[in-house]
Amino acid sequence: MTQPLSAFQHLPASLFTAAAVRELDQRALTDEQIPAFELMSRAGQAAFGCLLQRWPTAQFLTVLAGPGNNGGDAYVVAALAAIHGLDVNFYTLGDHGQLSEASTRAREMALAAGVEVKPWAGVLERDSDLLVDGLLGTGLNKAPAGELAELIEQINSHPAPVLALDIPTGLHADTGCALEPAVRADLTVTFVAMKQGLLTADGPDYCGDIAYACLDIRPAVLKSMAADVERIGYQVLAERHEGLAARRGNVHKGRYGHVLVVGGDEGMGGAAAMACEAAARSGSGLVSCATRGSHAQAILMRRPEVMVKPVVSGLELLPLLERASVLAVGPGLGQGSWGELLLQQVLQSDLPVVLDADALNLLASPGWRQAFGERQVIMTPHPGEAARLLDVDIRTVQNDRFAAARDLASRYSAVVVLKGCGSLIAHPDGRVALCSDGNAGMASGGMGDVLTGVLAALLAQGMDAWQAARWGVCLHSAAADRAAHENGLCGLLATDLMPWLRRLNNYITH
Ligand SMILES: NC(=O)C1=CN([C@@H]2O[C@H](COP(=O)(O)OP(=O)(O)OC[C@H]3O[C@@H](n4cnc5c(N)ncnc54)[C@H](OP(=O)(O)O)[C@@H]3O)[C@@H](O)[C@H]2O)[C@@H](O)CC1
Numbered sequence: 001m002t003q004p005l006s007a008f009q010h011l012p013a014s015l016f017t018a019a020a021v022r023e024l025d026q027r028a029l030t031d032e033q034i035p036a037f038e039l040m041s042r043a044g045q046a047a048f049g050c051l052l053q054r055w056p057t058a059q060f061l062t063v064l065a066g067p068g069n070n071g072g073d074a075y076v077v078a079a080l081a082a083i084h085g086l087d088v089n090f091y092t093l094g095d096h097g098q099l100s101e102a103s104t105r106a107r108e109m110a111l112a113a114g115v116e117v118k119p120w121a122g123v124l125e126r127d128s129d130l131l132v133d134g135l136l137g138t139g140l141n142k143a144p145a146g147e148l149a150e151l152i153e154q155i156n157s158h159p160a161p162v163l164a165l166d167i168p169t170g171l172h173a174d175t176g177c178a179l180e181p182a183v184r185a186d187l188t189v190t191f192v193a194m195k196q197g198l199l200t201a202d203g204p205d206y207c208g209d210i211a212y213a214c215l216d217i218r219p220a221v222l223k224s225m226a227a228d229v230e231r232i233g234y235q236v237l238a239e240r241h242e243g244l245a246a247r248r249g250n251v252h253k254g255r256y257g258h259v260l261v262v263g264g265d266e267g268m269g270g271a272a273a274m275a276c277e278a279a280a281r282s283g284s285g286l287v288s289c290a291t292r293g294s295h296a297q298a299i300l301m302r303r304p305e306v307m308v309k310p311v312v313s314g315l316e317l318l319p320l321l322e323r324a325s326v327l328a329v330g331p332g333l334g335q336g337s338w339g340e341l342l343l344q345q346v347l348q349s350d351l352p353v354v355l356d357a358d359a360l361n362l363l364a365s366p367g368w369r370q371a372f373g374e375r376q377v378i379m380t381p382h383p384g385e386a387a388r389l390l391d392v393d394i395r396t397v398q399n400d401r402f403a404a405a406r407d408l409a410s411r412y413s414a415v416v417v418l419k420g421c422g423s424l425i426a427h428p429d430g431r432v433a434l435c436s437d438g439n440a441g442m443a444s445g446g447m448g449d450v451l452t453g454v455l456a457a458l459l460a461q462g463m464d465a466w467q468a469a470r471w472g473v474c475l476h477s478a479a480a481d482r483a484a485h486e487n488g489l490c491g492l493l494a495t496d497l498m499p500w501l502r503r504l505n506n507y508i509t510h
């Protein structure tokens with residue numbers, strides 16, 4: 001369902017936890033004097049507007065309402081639909097005898113519009129042409145079970161599309177984890193502020209498209225709260241010129257740094273080769289590669305611009321370290337003694353470094369753990385590597401990617417890129433950015449090696465670790481979106497990104 005064209009680039013940059021959104025609701029109530037029912041009415045109107053726009057011919061709606069305020073929104077949608085002349089099946093789940101004051105008024109509005117309100121009796125009619133999920137919103141506090149789980153299963157196997165109010169039921173607003181079973185929506189209309197879980201982990205798959213409705217709360221109120229997470233994407237950063245500055249004329253290659261890629265043990269030479277090519281295509285003045293002798297010729301054949309140096313020991317790395325300005329260590333490094341010796345040498349240098357793949361796996365071993373202090377370091381774990389570094393299982397990382405990224409950045413005193421759907425970039429000071437570009441075609445071997453090369457090239461051109469990670473992750477993801485645009489996600493190769501990296505890094509977007 002995720003679209004490969006930076007599908008979420010129109011969304012606001014500030015992302016919030018559910019608790020922060022509740023606080024914003026409260027501020028709208030106290031500072032703006034917007035009563036809860038008024039806000040709920042606006043939510044229902046916004047959702048109904050999106051419904052008409054997306055499904056203008058829908059005639060038979062089934063609206064599902066839970067016991068909280070998400071159900072209140074559903075009552076408003078049903079009322080508006082009935083007034084509009086649509087046929088509405090309205091089912092409640094849970095105890096609707098204890099509704100909030102706002103939801104009670106919404107219910108009265110629906111009844112007055114002629115909506116027949118019935119408790120769900122176990123069967124979802126097949127003839128509806130649109131389902132509206134107002135079961136649970138940000139109040140979700142455990143995995144759906146029993147009758148609710150049964151209804152969600154029926155929603156997901158129903159042929160009609162699904163509109164989710166605020167957030168698909170079962171998706172955790174703070175983590176983006178689907179607490180199965182969870183509703184798989186085609187469109188989610190989210191209210192007041194963007195929840196951080198909509199754009200990472202399971203979020204994009206379960207939300208489908210996302211529309212944001214601020215409910216006419218004044219921007220000043222929204223700005224009165226610091227965002228928990230900043231959404232970034234290529235377009236946003238390019239508009240703010242957060243990428244590379246334009247090159248001046250009177251320059252030479254020494255100005256743009258010298259990336260040394262260290263990796264490529266036997267059988268994994270391609271990883272080092274791709275990191276080298278990505279570094280060169282992302283503008284590093286010079287690129288060297290310390291690798292196994294068996295790969296030297298192949299790397300040279302592919303990219304004669306790269307200076308390939310076969311190394312067998314850490315000592316042979318020393319003269320290369322003296323000439324380099326930035327290191328990219330890990331692609332195909334392996335976890336054998338060859339990789340260990342090279343990594344040991346790299347850790348003794350104070351050059352800016354990108355640590356990826358097996359460099360991270362080695363760092364996770366007992367005796368290797370360390371904090372990097374002032375050194376400019378970017379670590380780029382995928383969830384498996386992050387789990388090893390944190391000594392937890394992968395599920396724990398994915399259950400709260402924000403916490404895992406923050407924890408790693410603070411433990412290692414490094415900028416951390418936690419890769420995967422909705423890559424997170426965490427600073428040791430607690431800041432987190434989420435890249436909403438990228439696509440599932442990137443789940444293919446070598447994509448991470450390319451990212452490593454990109455990040456190293458940006459460090460080599462003078463960015464600090466935080467700037468390089470922000471721009472580099474967006475550049476890499478947007479390049480993958482462009483590369484996937486014509487021929488689709490399946491079969492996208494890491495090397496397909498190369499021409500796009502060059503174009504987008506130079507701000508050529510067409
Ligand atoms: N505030 C505002 O001004 C605005 C808010 N708006 C709307 O309000 C929504 C938030 O409303 P909300 O806080 O009432 O939470 P909501 O998600 O409806 O459900 C809470 C109920 O569900 C229950 N429950 C939880 N998990 C469960 C589970 N797994 N299985 C079964 N039950 C479960 C929980 O029961 P409990 O466990 O606490 O007994 C409680 O009764 C928000 O998403 C947006 O749509 C908009 O109108 C804009 C203005």
Ligand SMILES: Nc1ncnc2c1ncn2[C@@H]1O[C@H](COP(=O)(O)OP(=O)(O)O)[C@@H](O)[C@H]1O
Nearest residue numbers: 419420421438439440442443445446447448449
């Ligand atoms: N489903 C996805 N959506 C968005 N980006 C993805 C997805 N899957 C993988 N990626 C991106 O692709 C890259 C894969 O990196 P990694 O797992 O290290 O691959 P490899 O080890 O094969 O080089 C990362 O940048 C990651 O964020």
Ligand SMILES: [K+]
Nearest residue numbers: 133136167169
């Ligand atoms: K919902």
